[in-house]
Amino acid sequence: xxxFIRLGxxxxxxxxxxxxxxxxxxxxxxxxxxxxxQKKRVVEEAKKAGLDSLYIVSLIALFLGVILAFQxxxxxxxxxxxxxxASIVTLALxxxxxxxxxxxxxxxxVGAAIAAEIGSMQVTEQVDALExxxxxxxxxxxxxxxxxxxxxxxxxxxxxxIIGILGGWLICVFKLGISSSLYFKIAFDSLLFKDLFxxxxxxxxxxxxxxxxxxxxxxxxxxxxxxxxxxxTKSVVTTFILIIAxxxxxxxxxxxxxx
Numbered sequence: 040x041x042x043f044i045r046l047g048x049x050x051x052x053x054x055x056x057x058x059x060x061x062x063x064x065x066x067x068x069x070x071x072x073x074x075x076x077q078k079k080r081v082v083e084e085a086k087k088a089g090l091d092s093l094y095i096v097s098l099i100a101l102f103l104g105v106i107l108a109f110q111x112x113x114x115x116x117x118x119x120x121x122x123x124x125a126s127i128v129t130l131a132l133x134x135x136x137x138x139x140x141x142x143x144x145x146x147x148x149v150g151a152a153i154a155a156e157i158g159s160m161q162v163t164e165q166v167d168a169l170e171x172x173x174x175x176x177x178x179x180x181x182x183x184x185x186x187x188x189x190x191x192x193x194x195x196x197x198x199x200x201i202i203g204i205l206g207g208w209l210i211c212v213f214k215l216g217i218s219s220s221l222y223f224k225i226a227f228d229s230l231l232f233k234d235l236f237x238x239x240x241x242x243x244x245x246x247x248x249x250x251x252x253x254x255x256x257x258x259x260x261x262x263x264x265x266x267x268x269x270x271x272t273k274s275v276v277t278t279f280i281l282i283i284a285x286x287x288x289x290x291x292x293x294x295x296x297x298x
Contacts, residue, residue, distance in 0.1 A: 056255075056277075063177070063255050064247075067185050070178040077183050084187035088149045089195055096144055100132075100199035103140060104206020107131060112215060121215050125222045126229035128207035133230060133238045137200040139286050142245040145192060146278040150253040153184055154274035157257025158267040166258070181254045188246035193239045200238070233293075241289040245282050252278045 111124050157180060160166050169176050204226060211217040256274035260266045 059259070060251060060255050063181065063258075064251050066177050067181050067251065070175065071182050071186060073178070077179070080179075080183035081186050084183045085191050087152075088145060088184075088187050089191035092145055092148055092195060093198070095148065096141055096195055096199050097202050099140060099144055100137070100202035101206045103136060104128060104132065104203035104208075105210055107136070107203070108207040108210035112210065116215075121211075121217065122221070122225055124211055124215070125207065125217070125226040129204055129226040129230055130234060132203040132207075133200050133234050135238070135286070135290070137203060138196050138238045138242045138245065139282065141196045141199045142192060142242060142249070142282050143279060145188070145195065145246075146249045146253075146282065147275055149188070150249045150278050151271050151275050153250070153253035154257045154271045155267055157254055158260035158270045161258060161260045162263055162267060176258075181250070184254060185247060185250040188250045189243050190246075192242040192246035192249075196239055196242045237289070237293040241286065244285060244289075248281050248285065249278050252281065 107128050108124055111127050112121065115121050115124055157166075160180075166176050166180075169179060207226075208219065208222050211222045212219055253274045256270040256277070260270045262269070
């Protein structure tokens with residue numbers, strides 16, 4: 040009996056979260072189109088989400104390309120097909136690994152910071168103070184982050200793709216002896232516009248997911264500083280799950296339903 044009670048509570052909690060997140064998404068989209076437009080705040084949030092994340096994204100993308108090239112080379116050398124390493128690394132990064140890994144890095148770094156910041160404001164009643172001053176919290180707090188992440192995540196992903204391909208280049212040129220010109224020719228000959236478009240377009244939705252989930256958890260903090268910590272952890276975990284699930288959906292949509 041206790042198992043079914045817990046299951047019922049989890050189910051209700053899930054639908055409550057889904058309804059609250061959907062409501063926040065609709066309000067955010069609505070307020071995004073209404074003036075006044077907060078260009079300065081959007082630029083500030085874009086800097087936090089994009090420029091301040093370049094260092095960690097660069098490191099992870101570079102090592103990802105290197106590791107991917109090493110793993111593929113281990114198999115391809117047995118088959119005598121080292122030349123195909125460039126195309127496999129490029130397609131894997133542009134289609135899946137670049138968008139997903141970059142989104143997860145941004146979710147862990149930026150999303151956690153958003154949830155903690157808004158959660159602290161909620162606990163210290165600063166959100167209530169905004170409403171008392173006739174300032175809509177969603178317009179002021181959510182919309183700039185929503186727009187900044189939606190715009191900057193595709194840019195970061197494109198940058199990560201380039202760095203990852205360069206990581207594969209390091210292994211192919213200096214370890215396997217493949218010429219630079221041949222590596223880039225094979226890499227970009229195998230790359231189609233559809234691969235680049237699908238990889239970048241879904242990061243727009245990943246950015247929306249990061250912003251909405253982080254803000255939602257921040258607004259629903261309860262229990263002081265401990266509650267802020269719980270909300271931050273929950274926002275990161277939930278965002279990771281939603282990014283992976285939505286990536287699975289987009290992959291099926293782009294390559295199986297509408298190939």
